[in-house]
Amino acid sequence: MTSRRIEGPSTSPRELRFSFDGKALTGREGDTVASALLANGVRIVGRSFKYHRPRGIFGAWTEEPNAVVDVALDGVHTPNVRATTQSLAEGMEVRSVNTGAGAEKDRNALIDRFGQFLPAGFYYKTFLWPDWHMFEPRIRAMAGLGRLDPATEPPADCPLISAHCDLLVVGAGPAGLAAARSGVAGGKRVMLVDDQDRPGGSLLHREAAIDGRHGTEWAETMTRDLASAGHTIIANTTAFGIYDHNLVALWQRRPEAPDALWHVRAKQVVLATGAIERPLVFPDNDRPGVMSAEAALVYLRRHGILVGERIVLATNNDKAHAVAVALREAGASVVVADTRQSAQTGADVRSGARIESVHGTGGVKAVIVGGERIEADCLLVSGGLTPTVHLFCQAGGKLRFDESIAAFVPRDPLPGIVVAGAANGRFALSEVLAEGHRAGGGGGEVPKADAQDESYGIEAAWPAPAGKARQWVDFQNDVTVKDIELAARENFRSVEHLKRYTTLGMATDQGKTSNMNGLAAMAAITGRTIAETGTTTYRPPFVPVPFTVVAGRRRGEFFNPVRRLALENEHRASGAVFREYGGWLRPAWYGSGPGADEVAREARQARETAGILDGSPLGKIEVIGPDAGALVDYNSYQTISTLKPGRIRYGFMLTESGVIYDDGVVSKVSDEHYVVSCSSGHVPGVVARLEEWRQDRFDRSRVFIHNSTPQWATLTATGPRSRDLVAALSLGIDLSDEALPHMGFADGSFAGGPARVARVSFTGDRSYEVSVPSSRAKALNDAIQEAGRTLEAVALGSEALLMLRAEKGYIIAGKDTDGTTMPHDLGITGPRDKRKGEFVGKRSLFTENAVREDRPQGVGLTAPDGAPPLPTGTHAIETAGGRRRSIGFVTSSYISPSLGRPIALALVERGLSRMGEEIEFFHLGRTMRATIAPVCAFDPEGARING
CATH class of the missing domain: 3.30.1360.120 (Probable tRNA modification gtpase trme; domain 1)
Structure with missing residues (x-):
C-alpha cells in the first residue's frame, strides 16, 4: 500500500510526534492513530491472533478488526485500543499487539506455516495427551492481544452521570439529526449522542445536499440549533449497551477531563446507528492493503489520505462506485471488479469479475481478477452494508433477513425503541431522512435531499465453500471458510455452536465485519437459507469500554465502603x-x-x-402493609405470620435453589408490621430480595419495605x-x-x-x-x-460471640453452611415436610439432588482427650484403594473456655446418621481423628436461656 497525505490548505493542522513499535513518526492534529500510520506508509500494523499473519488497517472506525494497539501517553498505559478510534496525541507511544519485536518482524510468524494442522478447535483435541498442564503455561503466555502494564494505575476519577429525557437519539448521522429535529419540533426534551467528534455520520465523507445546504453544513446547522434551544448534544460518546427497562449506557471520551459513564433513561429511544461495510471473501483476503472501500473514502475526505496509487476496488453494489470516482479525482488509478454481470463495463470496470487471489505477503502487490493479473498496491472491498443492529438486539429485538439488501434488519418493534435509517436497512438518503423524521415523532417538516439518491443495487456475493486456499471470514479471530466447513462436519451447525467452536464473531469484535459472511457460509454448507440459519446473540458492550470508566470512582473504600x-x-x-x-x-x-x-x-x-x-x-428491615405477613412468609422457610404481636421467630431465608441464604429472627409488631433482623453482611441483599418479590408477586400498594438499620x-x-x-x-x-x-x-x-x-x-x-x-x-x-x-x-467482641455461638451449635450462614446447604441438611425438616403454602426455594427442596442420602450435613465434632483443635477448613476423608476422598470439612473450630476442650462444627456426608462414629481428617500432610457429635456442645438442655 503506497498511502500518502494529500496536501491541503496552507493552514495545515499542527504536527504531532509519536512512535510506532519504537520508530519515530509524525502525524497531524485531528488524526487517529490509524490515519497517522497510513500517512506514514505503515502497511503492517499487527499480527493475527492465531496464526500471526501480517495484518493491515481494514476499517476506519469501530468495525476495525486488525489494528488493535497498545497506547502509552503521559505515563498511562492503555492496552487493546482500536487505532481507528484513538485520537493521536503529542508524544504518544503506540505498539502493535500479539507480536514479538514488532509488527514487521514477529518471531511467531512461523506458526502460519503450520496452519493446516491448526484448524478450529485443534487445541481441544491436541493437548489432551499426556496432560493439558504441560502445555497450558506456554499457550496462556501466547494468548490475548495487548499486555497490561502492572505499573499503570489509572486514577479513579471517571464520574457516573445519570440523565433523563423524552427522546434519546443514538447516532448523529442524517437519520439521527432528522429524528432529533422532529423531536424538538414536537416539544420533546432531546438528547443526541454520537461516537464521532463531530455530527454528520456519512455526510462527513459522502457527497450530499439537504434543504439547500451541503451535507456537512446542514449537520452543523442542525446541531447548533439543537444546542441553542437547550437540548443536550454529546460528541465522542458511544452507546455501548441497552439494559433492562431501556437503560442506555454511554461511554463519553472527554479530551480535557476524565472519561464519563452515563446512565440515560428516555421515554423514547431512536437507534440511528448506521451500517457497516462488510468484506468480500476470497483467497488471501486478509493481506495488508486489503481495506474497506468506505474506509478509504473516510480517510480521503476526513484526513486527506490517499490509501493507494494503483487500486483495485472489488464490489457487488452501486455505492462503491462513488468511492472509485473520488479516488480517481484524488489522483489514483482505480480498476473496479464488480461481481454483478449487470454492472456497466469499461476500461476501468470489469463486470462479473471476482477476485481469484492476492499476491504479496507483506502487502498487496497484484490482484488476479478473471484470470487477469492487475498490478496494485491496494485492494478495496465492498461486500454490501450490514445494519448495525447490536443495540436493538441487546434490548431483546429480533431480526429478519431482507433479501433485497442481503442483510438482517429489525423485525418487530420494541416498546420505546425505534430503529431508523441505515440501521433499519434504508440506504437512500431521502428514505433515511424521512424515516429519521418519523422516528423522532414527525414534528415539523421532513428534511429533503436535494440530489437524486444513488442506488444501492446489491447482488449478494457470499463466501464460496470447498475452496483450496484459505478464505478469511473473521480477521480478528482468524476464522476461515474451512473452519466453518469443519464445524458443520462435526455437527456444530447451530450459529451459537459455530460461534463458540470457531470463535467467529466473539470477543471485542462482536461480529461487526464477520457475522454476515459467516452465517452465509454456514447456510451454504448446510443447504439452508440464511434466514433459516439465524443469527448469534449480540452482547454488550458494543465496543470495549475501559474498566476505569465502568468502575468510576469505586476504588478502595469507594468500591467497598467500610461501614x-x-x-x-x-x-x-x-x-x-x-x-x-x-x-x-x-x-x-x-x-x-x-x-x-x-x-x-x-x-x-x-x-x-x-x-x-x-x-x-444486625438488620432491622421493616415490612409494612396489609400484605406484609404474606411477603414475609413467602420469603421465609418458617411461617412467620402466625406469631402473636410482640413475639419473635427464628428462621431461614432460602435462595430459589433451596440453599440457606441467611438466618435471623423476625419480630411481629402487628398484623401489618414486621421487623426482619438478618445478619449484618446480608442486609443489602435481604432488602433487595424482599423488594424483588414485592414487585414481582405482590400488590406494591399493599406492602412496603424500609431498611431502618442505620x-x-x-x-x-x-x-x-x-x-x-x-x-x-x-x-x-x-x-x-x-x-x-x-x-x-x-x-x-x-x-x-x-x-x-x-x-x-x-x-x-x-x-x-x-x-x-x-x-x-x-x-x-x-x-x-x-x-x-x-x-x-x-x-x-465479635470473636468471642462466634465462639459462644459455636459452643451452642448456632450456625453462621455462609460460614457453617456452603453454597449447597439446605435446612434439612441441618436436621430442620418441619417446614419442608408440613408447610402447605409456597415459599422461596420450596420446589428445590424436593429435587433429586436435594433428597440424596449422601448430602453433606451439619454436625459437631469431638476431638480425643488431649488432642489439639481441628484447624478450620480441615477435610474429613475416606480412604479406599489407597486414595483419599473428601467427605466434608470443618467450618468452625475453637478451644471452648467453658468446656475446657476443643469443639468444632463441620459439614460431613451423611453426618446426621453417623453420630458417635470416629472419622479421619487430613490437613497439610497431617492426619487427625474426631468423633461426630451433636452440634450443641454446651448446655444441650437449654436451661441457661431462662437462667
Whole structure:
C-alpha cells in the first residue's frame, strides 16, 4: 500500500510526534492513530491472533478488526485500543499487539506455516495427551492481544452521570439529526449522542445536499440549533449497551477531563446507528492493503489520505462506485471488479469479475481478477452494508433477513425503541431522512435531499465453500471458510455452536465485519437459507469500554465502603481491636494481650456474669402493609405470620435453589408490621430480595419495605446477670419472664426517646437486645457500661460471640453452611415436610439432588482427650484403594473456655446418621481423628436461656 497525505490548505493542522513499535513518526492534529500510520506508509500494523499473519488497517472506525494497539501517553498505559478510534496525541507511544519485536518482524510468524494442522478447535483435541498442564503455561503466555502494564494505575476519577429525557437519539448521522429535529419540533426534551467528534455520520465523507445546504453544513446547522434551544448534544460518546427497562449506557471520551459513564433513561429511544461495510471473501483476503472501500473514502475526505496509487476496488453494489470516482479525482488509478454481470463495463470496470487471489505477503502487490493479473498496491472491498443492529438486539429485538439488501434488519418493534435509517436497512438518503423524521415523532417538516439518491443495487456475493486456499471470514479471530466447513462436519451447525467452536464473531469484535459472511457460509454448507440459519446473540458492550470508566470512582473504600458503628470511638477508647465483619468495622476483641487469650477471657466472663456486645449492624428491615405477613412468609422457610404481636421467630431465608441464604429472627409488631433482623453482611441483599418479590408477586400498594438499620443502635446484654444489667437502664419495661419471655419484645423509652428490648439469644444464655435511635447510642453505652461495672460485665467482641455461638451449635450462614446447604441438611425438616403454602426455594427442596442420602450435613465434632483443635477448613476423608476422598470439612473450630476442650462444627456426608462414629481428617500432610457429635456442645438442655 503506497498511502500518502494529500496536501491541503496552507493552514495545515499542527504536527504531532509519536512512535510506532519504537520508530519515530509524525502525524497531524485531528488524526487517529490509524490515519497517522497510513500517512506514514505503515502497511503492517499487527499480527493475527492465531496464526500471526501480517495484518493491515481494514476499517476506519469501530468495525476495525486488525489494528488493535497498545497506547502509552503521559505515563498511562492503555492496552487493546482500536487505532481507528484513538485520537493521536503529542508524544504518544503506540505498539502493535500479539507480536514479538514488532509488527514487521514477529518471531511467531512461523506458526502460519503450520496452519493446516491448526484448524478450529485443534487445541481441544491436541493437548489432551499426556496432560493439558504441560502445555497450558506456554499457550496462556501466547494468548490475548495487548499486555497490561502492572505499573499503570489509572486514577479513579471517571464520574457516573445519570440523565433523563423524552427522546434519546443514538447516532448523529442524517437519520439521527432528522429524528432529533422532529423531536424538538414536537416539544420533546432531546438528547443526541454520537461516537464521532463531530455530527454528520456519512455526510462527513459522502457527497450530499439537504434543504439547500451541503451535507456537512446542514449537520452543523442542525446541531447548533439543537444546542441553542437547550437540548443536550454529546460528541465522542458511544452507546455501548441497552439494559433492562431501556437503560442506555454511554461511554463519553472527554479530551480535557476524565472519561464519563452515563446512565440515560428516555421515554423514547431512536437507534440511528448506521451500517457497516462488510468484506468480500476470497483467497488471501486478509493481506495488508486489503481495506474497506468506505474506509478509504473516510480517510480521503476526513484526513486527506490517499490509501493507494494503483487500486483495485472489488464490489457487488452501486455505492462503491462513488468511492472509485473520488479516488480517481484524488489522483489514483482505480480498476473496479464488480461481481454483478449487470454492472456497466469499461476500461476501468470489469463486470462479473471476482477476485481469484492476492499476491504479496507483506502487502498487496497484484490482484488476479478473471484470470487477469492487475498490478496494485491496494485492494478495496465492498461486500454490501450490514445494519448495525447490536443495540436493538441487546434490548431483546429480533431480526429478519431482507433479501433485497442481503442483510438482517429489525423485525418487530420494541416498546420505546425505534430503529431508523441505515440501521433499519434504508440506504437512500431521502428514505433515511424521512424515516429519521418519523422516528423522532414527525414534528415539523421532513428534511429533503436535494440530489437524486444513488442506488444501492446489491447482488449478494457470499463466501464460496470447498475452496483450496484459505478464505478469511473473521480477521480478528482468524476464522476461515474451512473452519466453518469443519464445524458443520462435526455437527456444530447451530450459529451459537459455530460461534463458540470457531470463535467467529466473539470477543471485542462482536461480529461487526464477520457475522454476515459467516452465517452465509454456514447456510451454504448446510443447504439452508440464511434466514433459516439465524443469527448469534449480540452482547454488550458494543465496543470495549475501559474498566476505569465502568468502575468510576469505586476504588478502595469507594468500591467497598467500610461501614462504621456509631460507637466506634467509644469502643476504641475501651481498647477494642477492630476487624471487618460483613462489611462493618467491628470490635474483634478488647485488650492489649494476645488475641486468643483476650477472646477466651471475654467468652468465659460472659458465661459467668454478663457480656456487652454492640449488635447495631444486625438488620432491622421493616415490612409494612396489609400484605406484609404474606411477603414475609413467602420469603421465609418458617411461617412467620402466625406469631402473636410482640413475639419473635427464628428462621431461614432460602435462595430459589433451596440453599440457606441467611438466618435471623423476625419480630411481629402487628398484623401489618414486621421487623426482619438478618445478619449484618446480608442486609443489602435481604432488602433487595424482599423488594424483588414485592414487585414481582405482590400488590406494591399493599406492602412496603424500609431498611431502618442505620437509624437504630443496638447493644446486647448476654449472660446470667444480663437481666439485672438491662433493669439498671430504667427503660420502663417489665423484664419478668412472664411479661417478656424468651423470643418476645417490648417497647419502652430511654433518655426521652423510644427504646425496644428484644429477648433473643445467639449465645445460649439469657440475652437482651436493647435498641435506641442512633443519636442516643452514646448515652445508652455510657449507661450500660456504668451498670456493667458493678455486675462484673465484660465488653464482648465479635470473636468471642462466634465462639459462644459455636459452643451452642448456632450456625453462621455462609460460614457453617456452603453454597449447597439446605435446612434439612441441618436436621430442620418441619417446614419442608408440613408447610402447605409456597415459599422461596420450596420446589428445590424436593429435587433429586436435594433428597440424596449422601448430602453433606451439619454436625459437631469431638476431638480425643488431649488432642489439639481441628484447624478450620480441615477435610474429613475416606480412604479406599489407597486414595483419599473428601467427605466434608470443618467450618468452625475453637478451644471452648467453658468446656475446657476443643469443639468444632463441620459439614460431613451423611453426618446426621453417623453420630458417635470416629472419622479421619487430613490437613497439610497431617492426619487427625474426631468423633461426630451433636452440634450443641454446651448446655444441650437449654436451661441457661431462662437462667
